[in-house]
Amino acid sequence: MNFDFSDEQKQMRDAARKFLAEKCPPKAVREVLDGKAPYDKELWKGLAEMGFLGVAIPEEFGGAGAGHLELCVIAEEMGRANAPVPFSSTVYLAAEALLLAGSDAQKQKWLPKIASGEAIGTLALFEGKGNPSPKAIKLQASGGTLNGVKRPVPDGAIADFAVVAARTGSTGRDSDISLFLVDLKAGGVEAKPLTNIDPTRGQAELTFTKAKAEPLGAAGDGWSILTQVLDRAAVLLAFEQVGGSDRALEMGRDYALDRIAFGRPIGSFQAVKHMLADMYVSATLARSNCYYGAWALSTNAAELPEAAAAARISATQAFQHCSKNNIQVHGGMGFTWEFDCHMYYRRANASALTLGSLSYWEDQLIDRMRKKNAA
Amino acid sequence: MNFDDTPQEAEFRATARKWIDANAPKQYEAELSKSSLGRIRLEKEDIVDVGKAWQKKKAEGGWACLHWPKEYGGRGASPIEKVIWQQEEGVYGKLTQPFQIGEGMCGPTVMAFGSEEHKRHYLPKLASGEHIWCQLFSEPAGGSDVAGLRTRAEKQGDNWIVNGQKIWTSGAHYSDYGLLITRTDPNVPKHKGLTMFFLDMKSKGVEVRPIKQANGMQEFNEVYFTDVVIPDSQRLGAVGDGWNVSLTTLMNERMSIGSRLATGFPEMFEFCSNLMTDDGLAIDDPATRSKLANWAVKASGLKYTSYRAISSLSKGERPGPENSIGKLVSGSMLQDIATYAMDLQGAAGALTGADEEMARGQFQQMLLSSPSMRIAGGTDEILRNIIAERVLGLPGDIRVDKDVPFNKIPTKGRG
Numbered sequence: 055m056n057f058d059f060s061d062e063q064k065q066m067r068d069a070a071r072k073f074l075a076e077k078c079p080p081k082a083v084r085e086v087l088d089g090k091a092p093y094d095k096e097l098w099k100g101l102a103e104m105g106f107l108g109v110a111i112p113e114e115f116g117g118a119g120a121g122h123l124e125l126c127v128i129a130e131e132m133g134r135a136n137a138p139v140p141f142s143s144t145v146y147l148a149a150e151a152l153l154l155a156g157s158d159a160q161k162q163k164w165l166p167k168i169a170s171g172e173a174i175g176t177l178a179l180f181e182g183k184g185n186p187s188p189k190a191i192k193l194q195a196s197g198g199t200l201n202g203v204k205r206p207v208p209d210g211a212i213a214d215f216a217v218v219a220a221r222t223g224s225t226g227r228d229s230d231i232s233l234f235l236v237d238l239k240a241g242g243v244e245a246k247p248l249t250n251i252d253p254t255r256g257q258a259e260l261t262f263t264k265a266k267a268e269p270l271g272a273a274g275d276g277w278s279i280l281t282q283v284l285d286r287a288a289v290l291l292a293f294e295q296v297g298g299s300d301r302a303l304e305m306g307r308d309y310a311l312d313r314i315a316f317g318r319p320i321g322s323f324q325a326v327k328h329m330l331a332d333m334y335v336s337a338t339l340a341r342s343n344c345y346y347g348a349w350a351l352s353t354n355a356a357e358l359p360e361a362a363a364a365a366r367i368s369a370t371q372a373f374q375h376c377s378k379n380n381i382q383v384h385g386g387m388g389f390t391w392e393f394d395c396h397m398y399y400r401r402a403n404a405s406a407l408t409l410g411s412l413s414y415w416e417d418q419l420i421d422r423m424r425k426k427n428a429a
Numbered sequence: 430m431n432f433d434d435t436p437q438e439a440e441f442r443a444t445a446r447k448w449i450d451a452n453a454p455k456q457y458e459a460e461l462s463k464s465s466l467g468r469i470r471l472e473k474e475d476i477v478d479v480g481k482a483w484q485k486k487k488a489e490g491g492w493a494c495l496h497w498p499k500e501y502g503g504r505g506a507s508p509i510e511k512v513i514w515q516q517e518e519g520v521y522g523k524l525t526q527p528f529q530i531g532e533g534m535c536g537p538t539v540m541a542f543g544s545e546e547h548k549r550h551y552l553p554k555l556a557s558g559e560h561i562w563c564q565l566f567s568e569p570a571g572g573s574d575v576a577g578l579r580t581r582a583e584k585q586g587d588n589w590i591v592n593g594q595k596i597w598t599s600g601a602h603y604s605d606y607g608l609l610i611t612r613t614d615p616n617v618p619k620h621k622g623l624t625m626f627f628l629d630m631k632s633k634g635v636e637v638r639p640i641k642q643a644n645g646m647q648e649f650n651e652v653y654f655t656d657v658v659i660p661d662s663q664r665l666g667a668v669g670d671g672w673n674v675s676l677t678t679l680m681n682e683r684m685s686i687g688s689r690l691a692t693g694f695p696e697m698f699e700f701c702s703n704l705m706t707d708d709g710l711a712i713d714d715p716a717t718r719s720k721l722a723n724w725a726v727k728a729s730g731l732k733y734t735s736y737r738a739i740s741s742l743s744k745g746e747r748p749g750p751e752n753s754i755g756k757l758v759s760g761s762m763l764q765d766i767a768t769y770a771m772d773l774q775g776a777a778g779a780l781t782g783a784d785e786e787m788a789r790g791q792f793q794q795m796l797l798s799s800p801s802m803r804i805a806g807g808t809d810e811i812l813r814n815i816i817a818e819r820v821l822g823l824p825g826d827i828r829v830d831k832d833v834p835f836n837k838i839p840t841k842g843r844g
Binding site: 055056057058059060123303307310311318319321322324326327328330331332334335338339340341342343345346348349352363364367368371413415416417419420423424427 | 430431432433434438698702712715718719721722723725726727729730731732733734736737739740741743744751754757758810812813814816817818820821822823824825826827
């Protein structure tokens with residue numbers, strides 16, 4: 055059994071960690087957090103130069119052609135660094151949708167630009183409150199144009215193109231939904247930034263008014279493609295969440311070792327030690343679930359839907375748990391703007407919702423396990 | 430990343446599988462396959478007798494105590510081969526329960542500290558199941574604080590005279606030998622006055638009494654020592670070095686990689702999939718689904734954590750510390766699952782009938798037994814300390830009794 059990343063993949067993780075430690079220190083994250091820039095453009099450029107943006111994009115489309123295991127280790131480091139760039143929307147959602155359903159021409163048009171950092175992409179799925187569901191999609195497609203409103207769209211205000219889920223039928227079936235590719239700079243789309251709990255990853259409202267759109271994948275296949283895209287993104291985002299969990303745990307551990315109260319390091323009090331031990335437990339469970347997700351993703355296994363949901367749930371819980379208890383370990387200092395704890399707390403809770411909420415994925419997991427058991 | 434054996438591992442697995450297929454006591458397969466917590470029981474026969482027969486057969490075939498050196502009754506197998514063997518042995522592995530403490534703890538301690546003569550004499554018989562060993566560490570006054578033990582051993586010529594009491598000794602009533610830690614010097618701080626021995630459990634003055642547990646069962650014993658004579662030649666390690674010797678024993682306890690801990694999840698998933706409530710199947714209820722999903726990811730997280738450890742073994746590396754979470758997670762999970770399974774049955778959930786309608790009473794039994802899973806082999810609190818100190822590098826507890834002679838440590842909280 056070799057249920058681990060290869061030495062080459064681990065080297066890539068180390069390279070990404072080193073690169074991000076240098077180019078994405080907390081100070082850089084704060085530039086975006088404080089609203090001085092919508093995202094870290096320099097970092098984005100650097101990530102492209104390192105080949106990280108196109109790591110899972112085949113060489114014929116301008117990528118490194120490495121694979122999804124490599125993308126997983128980079129995702130982990132992006133989460134650890136809390137990188138303020140549109141990585142998840144562009145790489146996990148837009149690129150994955152193109153890889154799954156794009157025509158050769160569509161891939162040729164956008165994938166090289168993603169790999170080179172020239173194009174930011176996103177997925178426009180949600181239309182207000184609620185979780186992923188074909189019923190919730192009202193935005194209309196007709197005659198090659200889209201009309202309607204999407205919100206929240208991750209990184210929608212800075213994206214160059216979007217994969218948009220639209221209604222093309224009214225039978226009440228999943229096949230009422232189709233996907234479209236929209237060049238957001240070509241007119242017909244108005245982007246309005248929305249404030250959100252994690253300003254280091256922007257959210258926007260996109261209003262489509264007779265916006266030109268080309269089909270992505272076959273008509274009526276939208277929901278089935280979306281489900282696959284969300285599963286793949288769930289695994290990748292879970293790696294970010296695991297990276298964030300580990301970082302939050304480390305911050306808490308380091309503070310517990312340094313901070314003296316009642317004449318001793320607070321890390322010598324069992325109440326604090328046990329809190330940190332429990333954080334380690336959640337982070338470890340999440341990491342192991344994520345490895346299984348990575349295996350399923352990289353081999354396109356039949357187990358992917360179940361593995362993705364498990365990774366998503368476990369990593370969401372771990373990041374929420376570690377980031378909130380990191381603040382608790384820090385006490386009052388952890389509640390200041392100056393300390394970095396809140397950046398991870400914000401990211402953890404925003405990540406917990408971005409592909410659909412925890413309860414949505416819990417529901418999905420049980421459905422998928424039942425399906426498997428029935429088969 | 431894959432779940433495949435290396436060619437050598439595959440070959441080893443095929444050999445093991447072939448041997449098991451030809452030799453396993455298949456008449457017990459169905460009975461052993463039923464999931465159960467705690468001690469395994471067989472309907473018509475004593476598990477110890479059946480276990481001894483299986484162990485003997487394994488020893489003859491070269492499949493006992495696989496990772497031990499050949500000269501002591503083992504196979505000289507690698508850690509990953511041991512894991513593969515356990516996977517292949519499957520349900521028959523439950524028959525090895527009486528020998529696990531011997532194989533995992535007593536044997537390795539004798540191997541590390543015994544004389545060559547002792548090793549050649551005792552270990553092969555332990556490996557073949559001819560002799561069963563037990564471990565005599567815990568005491569009424571020394572559980573988590575095992576170094577607080579009070580059983581005294583006093584030197585008299587070439588012998589030691591032992592007086593005191595041990596508790597929670599599994600298998601003491603059918604054991605032939607025991608690994609015993611005693612206090613030989615109460616005038617020095619507690620960790621420094623301990624000495625390790627092994628003894629014949631049939632020695633004069635050894636009395637084994639079963640404990641009636643909170644769940645109504647009797648699986649463990651108290652062992653009383655009254656002027657028991659142990660020859661000095663049965664001392665393991667130096668006088669006063671018992672604590673260090675015991676660390677070897679306990680280290681081996683935590684090396685049990687690949688052995689799955691029960692979480693209760695598969696039973697719970699099946700139960701909820703079939704339980705009809707007033708509002709339909711339990712598994713269709715959103716609150717139940719949420720709980721199930723939480724338990725599902727814990728169970729899968731533990732499974733893949735052990736796969737990661739197995740992968741390290743396969744590469745010839747030492748597994749990381751992540752395996753230390755197993756019992757901490759599974760113990761409270763069993764308790765939570767049992768509680769909720771009964772909650773789903775309403776007032777009838779309290780009934781302990783063993784019929785099908787009551788899910789064979791398995792959750793009620795799980796409820797009553799699960800507190801022990803959070804205590805035995807390290808309480809949840811001790812396990813959290815271990816993770817915090819050994820994995821995360823946090824400071825040890827401040828020990829107020831560290832430099833105090835043992836006989837000056839207070840023994841009563843109030844009054």
